[in-house]
Amino acid sequence: MQARTGFTVVVCDQAGCCPKPGRREVLAALRAVVRTHPYGVLIRSGCLFQALRGEVSPCSHGGVHQAGPGAFVLVQRCDTALRPLGSPVVAGPLHEADDTAALCEWLKKGIDAGEPLPFHLRPVALGHDG
Numbered sequence: 001m002q003a004r005t006g007f008t009v010v011v012c013d014q015a016g017c018c019p020k021p022g023r024r025e026v027l028a029a030l031r032a033v034v035r036t037h038p039y040g041v042l043i044r045s046g047c048l049f050q051a052l053r054g055e056v057s058p059c060s061h062g063g064v065h066q067a068g069p070g071a072f073v074l075v076q077r078c079d080t081a082l083r084p085l086g087s088p089v090v091a092g093p094l095h096e097a098d099d100t101a102a103l104c105e106w107l108k109k110g111i112d113a114g115e116p117l118p119f120h121l122r123p124v125a126l127g128h129d130g
């Protein structure tokens with residue numbers, strides 16, 4: 001199936017953002033998706049949550065989470081000229097290999113079919129408990 005839409009996936013990857021276990025796997029999996037997608041772009045960025053203080057930052061920035069909640073990524077849907085479509089979404093934390101696999105599957109197929117980000121990959125609202 002020919003993709004009609006693309007995406008830019010931005011990994012929150014300043015020193016300390018991604019916890020060590022899993023970090024390489026997340027990056028490798030995203031690289032693999034981008035390599036095989038005609039309109040996929042991967043960007044490793046500074047902390048996406050830089051404006052937030054360490055203790056409220058959802059990524060491991062600042063080291064307060066220690067082993068970390070897992071990697072966070074920002075996904076912007078794009079057209080085939082890489083012009084943005086709609087609003088970006090944040091996915092994460094990618095705790096397990098299954099989470100990364102689900103994100104990759106959505107990038108490969110779901111995003112082009114107009115499916116929303118799988119519910120379990122959506123972060124809980126910042127600054128609210130439950």
Ligand SMILES: [Zn+2]
Nearest residue numbers: 012017047059
């Ligand atoms: Zn970060």
